[in-house]
C-alpha cells in the first residue's frame with residue numbers, strides 16, 4: 001500500500017530524499033535540472049556527485065535554480081564518498097530549511113548501497129533514516145543505450161574477468177533496485193526499441209513504475225508528492241530475488257510468463273527456476289556458461305555448488321550474454337561437517353532448504369529471458385552434473 005504524503009513545499013526536519021541513479025550519460029543531470037526548474041520558490045536542495053575532480057554537474061544544476069547545490073567530488077556515493085553523502089544529508093536535514101532533497105548518484109553507483117545508508121545503523125546506533133526519509137529510488141535509463149548494451153553483452157559473449165562487473169550487469173542492477181524507471185531519450189529511440197526496453201525492464205522489475213520521457217521532462221509534482229520507497233519491498237523488487245526467495249521454494253518449479261497478463265507477454269518473456277541437489281562438475285559448468293548461454297537470456301542469478309569445491313557456496317550472475325561465477329561463502333553443511341556449527345546453530349531459513357545427503361548445498365538458478373529455450377537450458381545444465 002502506498003503511503004501518500006502532502007506535496008513537499010514546506011521545509012521539514014526530516015526531508016524526503018529522491019535518489020537519481022542511472023548509467024553514465026543516461027540523463028540524470030538533465031532530469032535533475034528539469035525538476036529543479038519547477039521549484040517555484042519551494043526550498044529544494046540537491047546533492048550532486050561526480051566522479052571527476054571538477055564537479056561540472058554541480059555547476060549545471062546550480063544554473064537551473066536550486067536553492068542549494070552541494071557537490072560531492074572525487075569518488076562515488078555508493079562507495080568512497082558514502083560517509084560524506086550521509087553527513088551532507090544529515091547536515092542539510094538538520095537545518096530544517098529544505099522541503100525536498102535530490103541526490104544525483106554517479107553513473108556507476110549501485111542504488112542498493114545508498115539504501116543501506118538509510119536502513120543500517122552505524123556504530124553509534126544511528127542511521128540516515130533518523131534524519132531524512134528516503135522517498136524514491138529513481139533510475140534513469142537511456143532507452144537506446146540499454147538496448148545497445150544488451151546486444152553488446154551477447155556479441156562479446158564471454159565470462160567476465162573475476163571481480164569485473166560488465167556494464168549491462170550494472171545497468172540491470174540499477175533498474176532492479178528502483179521504485180521508478182525513467183525511460184529517457186525516447187526522442188532518439190525507435191518506438192519498437194522503447195517497447196522492447198520497457199518489456200526488458202518489466203521482466204527484471206515488475207513493481208517499478210515506468211515513465212517514458214525525452215529530455216528528462218518529468219513533472220516535479222509526480223516526484224515530490226509521493227513516497228514510493230518501501231524498505232521491505234524496494235530492495236527486493238528484482239524478479240530474480242522474488243523467484244529465488246518465495247515461489248521457487250514452494251512450487252518446486254515455476255514456469256511461464258515472468259509477468260503474466262501484461263503486454264510483455266507479447267515479447268515472449270518467460271522465467272523458470274532450475275533446481276537440483278546433485279553437484280556440478282566445475283569445468284563443465286564454466287564451459288556451459290561461457291559457450292552455451294542461449295540467445296534470449298536476459299538475466300540469470302542464483303546459487304550453485306561444484307564437486308571440486310564442495311564447501312564453497314557458488315553464486316552465478318548473468319546479464320545478457322556475460323556471466324560471472326563466484327564463490328561467496330561456505331555452505332552450512334560444510335561447517336557442520338567440520339564441527340564448526342552444531343545442528344542447533346543452523347538458522348531456520350537454512351534448515352528449511354535442508355536435504356540429506358548434501359544439506360543446504362543446492363543448484364537454484366533463476367532464468368529470465370525472451371522466448372527462453374527452457375528444455376535446452378535444463379538439458380545443458382543436467383549434462384554438467386556429476
Ligand SMILES: Nc1nc2c(ncn2[C@@H]2O[C@H](COP(=O)(O)OP(=O)(O)OP(=O)(O)O)[C@@H](O)[C@H]2O)c(=O)[nH]1
Nearest residue numbers: 024025026027028029030107184185188214215216
Ligand atoms: N536526444 C536526447 N538527448 C538527451 C536526453 N536527455 C539527455 N540528453 C543528452 O545526453 C547527454 C547526457 O545527459 P546528462 O543529463 O548529462 O546525463 P547524466 O546521466 O547526468 O550523465 P553523467 O553525469 O555523465 O553520468 C547530454 O548531452 C544531454 O543533453 C534526451 O531525452 N534526448
